[in-house]
Amino acid sequence: NAGVTQTPKFQVLKTGQSMTLQCAQDMNHEYMSWYRQDPGMGLRLIHYSVGAGITDQGEVPNGYNVSRSTTEDFPLRLLSAAPSQTSVYFCASSRILAGRGEQYFGPGTRLTVT
């Protein structure tokens, strides 16, 4: 099992550019989520999904879009990058019934917006 994979590992964008961060899991987990990690602030939830075709907003959704067309994939789109979106982004997944506290995290994507 590869677990949760994320691409790319690093990305530099200019202000106003758009891009998609990829996330995939091979554990057949229903629940998937995106977090951003900023120094001293822990992780904050951006968007999440409880199954294919179902997505919802988390704590800090502005400037990001998601879709979930398959169980395995949950891409995060930055529509028009801003310096405030410089962060490390983590994708995570879990089973619904086992408890969503027990999440499996990907290795992260470090994004810099200049």
Next chain:
Amino acid sequence: GDSVTQMEGPVTLSEEAFLTINCTYTATGYPSLFWYVQYPGEGLQLLLKATKADDKGSNKGFEATYRKETTSFHLEKGSVQVSDSAVYFCALYNAGNMLTFGGGTRLMVKP
């Protein structure tokens, strides 16, 4: 809303020293509590968990006890190793769809 507060780091210890990282929480109801660990350059990994009051979670020599009366879930280890150097996150899950994380505590262990 729910919140988690951790001691600020970095915490610097010598090998074989005793470790405590404090974590307190604010939540309604009966949340589940977790400690996650993040090694350099990696994603978070679940270290241990406790789902009800007085439960003790343990893994790899680390322990934490769910204390509802003090709303705390402090992480302890009797003898740390250099390989324990990492960032530790306390988190709670309280229904809904969100894990709430503390700010993280960096641990540095010197040989």
